Amino acid sequence: MKKYRLAFIGMGPGGADWITPAAWQQIAAADYIYASARLQDTVEDALPAFSGFFSLGTKERTWRIFNGRLTTLVEPILDDLERGNVVVLCTGDTGIFSIASWLNRVISERLPQQPIDWLPGISSLQYLSAKLKRSWQNLRIISLHGREPEDLDEVFRSKEPLGIFTDPHHSPHWLATQLIEAGRGEAQMSCGYSLTYPEEEIVTGSVRSFLTSPEEETRLCLVIVSEKTSVEEQTPSPWEKGFAGGMPDHAFQRGNRPMTKSVIRSRLASLL
Numbered sequence: 001m002k003k004y005r006l007a008f009i010g011m012g013p014g015g016a017d018w019i020t021p022a023a024w025q026q027i028a029a030a031d032y033i034y035a036s037a038r039l040q041d042t043v044e045d046a047l048p049a050f051s052g053f054f055s056l057g058t059k060e061r062t063w064r065i066f067n068g069r070l071t072t073l074v075e076p077i078l079d080d081l082e083r084g085n086v087v088v089l090c091t092g093d094t095g096i097f098s099i100a101s102w103l104n105r106v107i108s109e110r111l112p113q114q115p116i117d118w119l120p121g122i123s124s125l126q127y128l129s130a131k132l133k134r135s136w137q138n139l140r141i142i143s144l145h146g147r148e149p150e151d152l153d154e155v156f157r158s159k160e161p162l163g164i165f166t167d168p169h170h171s172p173h174w175l176a177t178q179l180i181e182a183g184r185g186e187a188q189m190s191c192g193y194s195l196t197y198p199e200e201e202i203v204t205g206s207v208r209s210f211l212t213s214p215e216e217e218t219r220l221c222l223v224i225v226s227e228k229t230s231v232e233e234q235t236p237s238p239w240e241k242g243f244a245g246g247m248p249d250h251a252f253q254r255g256n257r258p259m260t261k262s263v264i265r266s267r268l269a270s271l272l
Helices: 021-029 037-050 074-080 099-110 124-131 152-157 172-181 207-212 262-270
Strands: 006-010 032-035 062-065 086-090 116-119 140-143 162-165 188-193 201-206 221-226
Touching: 006 021, 006 099, 021 086, 021 116, 032 037, 032 074, 037 062, 062 074, 074 086, 074 099, 086 099, 099 116, 124 162, 124 188, 124 221, 140 152, 152 172, 172 188, 172 207, 172 221, 188 207, 201 207
Parallel strands: 006 086, 006 116, 032 062, 032 086, 140 162
Antiparallel strands: 162 221, 188 201, 188 221
16 A cells, blocks of 8 residues: 655745745645645745746645644544645744644654655744844744743843744734843844745844834744844854864963964874
């Protein structure tokens, strides 16, 4: 008996241009596609432009539209896997606050031998960081989308740079009030609204400046809070300091005596 495959596909931050070629190929091979209404619209609107390039063809596919209640998806997915390949379209990247984690665990418990693939996508956090010309590797990443971590007050009072996924209740205005109370009113805050869509907007200012924003925000919104605001202000790597390899010059205690520079030490080591 043929074993049909299940795939969780990261669909990127929103716009069709940011969906990976691998994602389109998995969609092309699918018999059943689980997605939100927004992602269905994104895919169907883009099909004329992408169908030839990714050989999507005219294969008939069945859409299963869900409203975010994951518990309602399990039985239909299990039933559809008896008849064809199933893909679940996930916003952003499958590895960060994604529906893929919970569904993968539950379905694997029910069908231990079921082949499951994860395809990463471009996260809105990656996209916004690139727009701000900053790295995101040092961000403390939290999600307030339908949840509120128990240690949130501690997180806000820390001086760590933050990447925050929001929802309408946890708006930039709400975040500003909480951060000001935590003593971070003068930190820099950047809010990305409807990222990658035509109506995209990115607003940067002090935390305090967002007190004038709406108390509830219906647009998709991602927030980065940091004391440092640009690539130039972030800690440079050894290569950006001119470090050529091995131990950097400043690691040696030598008083006023001269020493061989790091570029020479690196060259001598390469000849050994």
